Amino acid sequence: MGTVESAHIATRPPATRWAVVAVYAAALTASTATFLAYAAVAPRVGAAFGVSEAAVGNLALLSPLSLVLLGPVSGRLLDRRFETTLAVGAAMIAVGPLVRLVDPSSYGWALAGQVLLTSGTPFVANAITKYPARYFSAQERPTVIALLSASFYVGVLVAAIAGPPLYESGGISRLVAFHATIGVAAGTALLIMVAVVRVPAVVAEPGPAFVRGRLRRTRELWLLAGVISGLFGLFNAFIAWIETVEDHLGNAGFGGPLVIALTLGGVTGAITVPGLAAKRDARRTVLIAIGVVQVVGLLAIAATGSRVILLVLAVIVGFFMMAALPVAFEWSEIHAGTANAASATAFLSILGNLGGVAFVLAPQLVLDSPRSVFILLAALSIPGVLAAVRLPQTPTPHCVALANTAASNH
Structure with missing residues (x-):
């Protein structure tokens, strides 16, 4: 151990x-x-x-x-x-x-x-x-x-x-x-x-808090992966299909501006939200709110045809959606410990990318009804919200998580 x-x-x-x-x-x-x-x-x-x-x-x-x-x-x-x-x-x-x-x-x-x-x-x-x-x-x-x-x-x-x-x-x-x-x-x-x-490290790094095989069996990392899957999936699907969807809606060439609006909002959200979430110890609340905004925002995008409103909604959805990534990554570092931080990040990236595949493939089923693409993506985002709801109120520190994992094996 x-x-x-x-x-x-x-x-x-x-x-x-x-x-x-x-x-x-x-x-x-x-x-x-x-x-x-x-x-x-x-x-x-x-x-x-x-x-x-x-x-x-x-x-x-x-x-x-x-x-x-x-x-x-x-x-x-x-x-x-x-x-x-x-x-x-x-x-x-x-x-x-x-x-x-x-x-x-x-x-x-x-x-x-x-x-x-x-x-x-x-x-x-x-x-x-x-x-x-x-x-x-x-x-x-x-x-x-x-x-x-x-x-x-x-x-x-x-x-x-x-x-x-x-x-x-x-x-x-x-x-x-x-x-x-x-x-x-x-x-x-x-x-x-x-x-x-070779700038020397400031924080000393002792032995790992987890045996790495046990790290992959912790419930919190799996729930965080569920949250991340929705983030990766929606972002990849938006980039992959927004031009096609807008073209079918008569807005040819408008997909690019929407991607830029989504990403500009995302950069702002990724910089501002995580620090506030950590300072107030409200990471779980923030992840839940992000998921809800993602679902509601997609439904709103499906309901409107105004280019101005679409751009505003893209900024809002991007602001909240992309803020989830650093919140989840920081949570994983607290949970896994510094010595296993990269392994925890890799775990989230693997499952996030795998789970996100559904977001990219599913819209092909409803491309003939372009507004349905956003409704489908909203539905696929719901499991990520449920995963955030099932997270503990605050991250379980690695020392506590280690004890819990060891106890579950006896």
């Missing part, structure tokens, strides 16, 4: 710790933007590659696939050999976009670069709770995790906003060159920070 973790401040907080977070946030933003490089201009990119639009879309699907397949090993390695594992991930997200430059108009090179990039993503993204836990106190971590979570959504914005003008001004070569530049810059900066600068 693992020992109970009792993390403490090991050294005086270095002035460079915010630089560490800034570099890591830039890597999260760049990796997200680069794997979505083709998404905003998929039809034109497909023509340039000489492949179908679906084949271009499959390039973006490699990221959630990698998070599922490489999630367990990335979480385990980050918990055991943090700097080495993160350095490998940083190198991969730097080199992947560069590979696509060999022949920007080749689907084969695009696929090769995308495989390398997305294979490195889990080894970077799953450090989102462990990285802050090394440099910030428990009181500071909710804010830092929120800022890092928002960096994912900034990456989505970069891809959505920059893609069309880049392609129109310089074709696929300029698009690929832009993403190679930000990928190499951010990945290299993170690699230097981890492997060369």
Whole structure:
């Protein structure tokens, strides 16, 4: 049985710790933007590659696939050999976009670069709770995790906003060159920070609070995964189908602005809500409220045809929906302990991406009735609300959870 973790401040907080977070946030933003490089201009990119639009879309699907397949090993390695594992991930997200430059108009090179990039993503993204836990106190971590979570959504914005003008001004070569530049810059900066600068951790990291096999059997993590599934699923479904749905409703070209509105609201929510939830110890209440707003917001979107109202609703839904990610991640770090933080994050990412598949596949059944898509997504969001309701009032600290898990095995 693992020992109970009792993390403490090991050294005086270095002035460079915010630089560490800034570099890591830039890597999260760049990796997200680069794997979505083709998404905003998929039809034109497909023509340039000489492949179908679906084949271009499959390039973006490699990221959630990698998070599922490489999630367990990335979480385990980050918990055991943090700097080495993160350095490998940083190198991969730097080199992947560069590979696509060999022949920007080749689907084969695009696929090769995308495989390398997305294979490195889990080894970077799953450090989102462990990285802050090394440099910030428990009181500071909710804010830092929120800022890092928002960096994912900034990456989505970069891809959505920059893609069309880049392609129109310089074709696929300029698009690929832009993403190679930000990928190499951010990945290299993170690699230097981890492997060369090596800022010492502030918070001491003792032995794990859980034997990792038991970590996966804790009820709270499964409930958090249920909440996360709704978040991942709705966001992925919105990106995948909103253009098609709006086109069927006579609003051709309006899907892009709605995605931008959703993401802008999400960045704001991810930055502001989690800190307030932690400060007031209201994480469960916030997760329930987020789920309810998600359901009601989707039904409202289904009921209106006004573009202005749709944009407002997209901002509201995004604000609440994307705030759930950092709240759930911070909860998992409290529950699993610092030593197992990356494994807990990987667990949530795996189940979140798997559960979210239903959100992406289900709308195909009702595309002939486009407003029904939003009603269906609202219905699929209800289990996430129920999962939030079943969570304890406050996170169970890892020392208590360890005792409960041990007792249940006797």
